[in-house]
Every structure is written in structure tokens, then in C-alpha cells.
Amino acid sequence: GIEPTVRVDTWVLPFVQGDRYVLCSDGLVDEVDDQEIVELLAACPTPQGAADALVAAANERGGRDNVTIVVVDVLEGEQPPSDAVDLDVDVAWGENGVHERLIDAEAGT
Numbered sequence: 550g551i552e553p554t555v556r557v558d559t560w561v562l563p564f565v566q567g568d569r570y571v572l573c574s575d576g577l578v579d580e581v582d583d584q585e586i587v588e589l590l591a592a593c594p595t596p597q598g599a600a601d602a603l604v605a606a607a608n609e610r611g612g613r614d615n616v617t618i619v620v621v622d623v624l625e626g627e628q629p630p631s632d633a634v635d636l637d638v639d640v641a642w643g644e645n646g647v648h649e650r651l652i653d654a655e656a657g658t
Contacts, residue, residue, distance in 0.1 A: 564626030569596070573603070576616035580607040596620035 569590060577586070581603065589606060593599035599620045607616045 564623045565629055566623055566626045567629060568623040568626070569599075570621045570623070571599075571603075572619045572621075574615060574617040576612070576614035577603055577607050577618055579614060580610040580612065580616075590620070596622050 571586075571590065581589075585606060586603065589602045590599050593602050597620075600618045603618050603620075604616050
């Protein structure tokens with residue numbers, strides 16, 4: 550940002566095998582809605598392919614700002630809980646676009 554200091558929300562979550570994390574600039578989320586981001590992430594089997602698809606989507610919608618994206622797949626980590634279920638895109642994301650698992654996480658600054 551343009552301010553000398555910024556406040557950042559952070560979460561501490563265990564890495565669960567099979568999770569995919571995305572770190573991106575507002576150049577993505579200002580251009581591409583959350584639903585399409587989720588769909589593109591689900592459609593791309595590799596992190597690089599997902600990042601490329603997300604950048605392309607942002608640019609196709611005008612690309613008014615720079616777009617920075619890092620996609621990381623968790624290959625090793627905790628095993629998913631035995632009662633874990635695959636969620637549909639509509640179910641997995643809350644109204645604010647944050648995965649339900651994060652909504653209940655306490656943010657630190």
C-alpha cells in the first residue's frame with residue numbers, strides 16, 4: 550500500500566495434505582469474483598497453471614491494477630480428518646468469499 554505501515558490479518562492453520570493456498574494482490578480480487586477464482590483453482594491441477602489462469606482472468610476483465618499471485622499446494626502435512634467431506638464450491642465459501650474454515654479462525658495482527 551501507500552501507507553508506511555499496514556495492518557495485516559493473519560491466521561495460523563495446520564497444513565493439511567491436499568489443501569491449496571492462494572496469496573494474491575487486489576489486482577486479482579478487484580477484477581475476478583470469488584466464485585470464479587474458486588472454479589479456476591479447482592479446474593487447474595498445478596499451482597503454476599492455476600496462477601496463470603487467474604492472471605489471465607484478471608487481465609481479460611480489464612487488468613486495471615498489477616496482479617500478483619502465488620498458489621501453493623500442500624503435498625505433505627496433517628492427514629485430512631476422517632470425517633472430512635468434499636464441499637461444493639457454493640458451500641465451501643462464505644458470503645465474504647473466505648473459506649468457512651477461516652471464518653472461525655481467530656485473526657492475529
